Amino acid sequence: MFFLKDLPSRQMLENYKKRFPEMSVDHVGAGLKLLRHASILLRRIETYFAGHKLSQTRFLILVVLDREGKGGGLLAKEIAGKLDISRPIVTNTLKSMKEMGLLTICPHADDGRAKWITLTEAGREKLGTVLPDYYSIIHNFMIHEAEEL
Amino acid sequence: MFFLKDLPSRQMLENYKKRFPEMSVDHVGAGLKLLRHASILLRRIETYFAGHKLSQTRFLILVVLDREGKGGGLLAKEIAGKLDISRPIVTNTLKSMKEMGLLTICPHADDGRAKWITLTEAGREKLGTVLPDYYSIIHNFMIHEAEEL
DNA sequence: GCAGCATGGTTACCATGCTAACTAAGCCTG
DNA sequence: CAGGCTTAGTTAGCATGGTAACCATGCTGC
Numbered sequence: 001m002f003f004l005k006d007l008p009s010r011q012m013l014e015n016y017k018k019r020f021p022e023m024s025v026d027h028v029g030a031g032l033k034l035l036r037h038a039s040i041l042l043r044r045i046e047t048y049f050a051g052h053k054l055s056q057t058r059f060l061i062l063v064v065l066d067r068e069g070k071g072g073g074l075l076a077k078e079i080a081g082k083l084d085i086s087r088p089i090v091t092n093t094l095k096s097m098k099e100m101g102l103l104t105i106c107p108h109a110d111d112g113r114a115k116w117i118t119l120t121e122a123g124r125e126k127l128g129t130v131l132p133d134y135y136s137i138i139h140n141f142m143i144h145e146a147e148e149l
Numbered sequence: 150m151f152f153l154k155d156l157p158s159r160q161m162l163e164n165y166k167k168r169f170p171e172m173s174v175d176h177v178g179a180g181l182k183l184l185r186h187a188s189i190l191l192r193r194i195e196t197y198f199a200g201h202k203l204s205q206t207r208f209l210i211l212v213v214l215d216r217e218g219k220g221g222g223l224l225a226k227e228i229a230g231k232l233d234i235s236r237p238i239v240t241n242t243l244k245s246m247k248e249m250g251l252l253t254i255c256p257h258a259d260d261g262r263a264k265w266i267t268l269t270e271a272g273r274e275k276l277g278t279v280l281p282d283y284y285s286i287i288h289n290f291m292i293h294e295a296e297e298l
Numbered sequence: 299g300c301a302g303c304a305t306g307g308t309t310a311c312c313a314t315g316c317t318a319a320c321t322a323a324g325c326c327t328g
Numbered sequence: 329c330a331g332g333c334t335t336a337g338t339t340a341g342c343a344t345g346g347t348a349a350c351c352a353t354g355c356t357g358c
Contacts, residue, residue: 003233004209023284031287038187060153077306084152091308113306113353135172138180235316240338262323262336
């Protein structure tokens with residue numbers, strides 16, 4: 001996360017460019033703004049999720065499972081791939097989400113190593129509960145605080 | 150961090166909008182891209198820093214201390230404020246950075262509670278070593294992977 | 299068909315962030 | 329100047345991320 005409140009001024013970047021002329025003041029300036037904006041938005045979303053006993057990762061697991069439709073599911077491995085997170089954290093997060101009743105974990109029929117993950121009705125409902133405000137947090141942030149991007 | 154590889158398609162957002170018309174497909178779509186791009190860039194920067202025994206937070210502490218100029222310094226409290234991170238993590242991070250020889254921690258002359266933090270020469274050098282590639286990672290990312298922002 | 303490699307998942311351990319509760323020092327008010 | 333509030337920093341405990349090393353199962357090629 002990147003929470004530096006005072007980004008380097010244009011002047012500071014210009015000075016820096018004198019030493020390293022291959023750098024573009026505009027691009028680096030935009031990159032720093034990107035990092036700061038996203039960090040603020042991420043923090044806001046995490047705070048919102050905390051009130052629903054969710055986290056960014058738990059939420060995204062609900063999303064990818066929901067995309068498989070009713071009756072569909074995914075292997076733990078596939079979830080790690082779609083979310084680009086490490087397998088151990090998938091194991092942990094799935095375990096806690098199972099305890100919360102959001103999903104089920106079954107041994108896979110064809111492959112004794114794999115686990116078959118499906119959403120429960122409660123999981124699907126949870127996602128439906130959380131989505132509107134999730135989108136609205138992003139919507140409001142983009143409208144009111146990130147116009148200059 | 151937000152690492153969902155396949156962002157919701159425009160179609161999915163349109164469908165969602167039918168239920169919640171106050172949402173803007175464009176703004177939410179842009180917000181999701183913002184989150185994903187920044188997460189990728191953040192991860193890349195953290196990987197780079199790891200090779201220098203730094204982290205985003207350690208690096209930003211070097212930056213704000215360097216801004217105070219030679220002979221200048223900051224209170225731990227001020228660092229927490231400028232970086233927008235919690236005081237406990239400042240305590241921890243400063244301790245490890247002191248052990249690395251990047252900065253000094255002295256009791257403050259006028260206030261027995263406060264700690265006065267200054268960069269060492271090694272700290273200033275470390276920042277100088279790391280900055281060019283830091284900017285160049287951001288520069289390249291913005292040019293090659295985030296044009297559509 | 300069994301030895302050895304590949305693959306899915308888990309365990310153990312570490313780093314980094316948070317909040318809550320604590321200590322110690324400064325200040326302020328009766 | 330004593331009691332109580334405020335402030336700076338630390339400690340303790342939790343959550344979430346990562347990598348490395350480890351099982352257990354599946355696959356492959358001699």
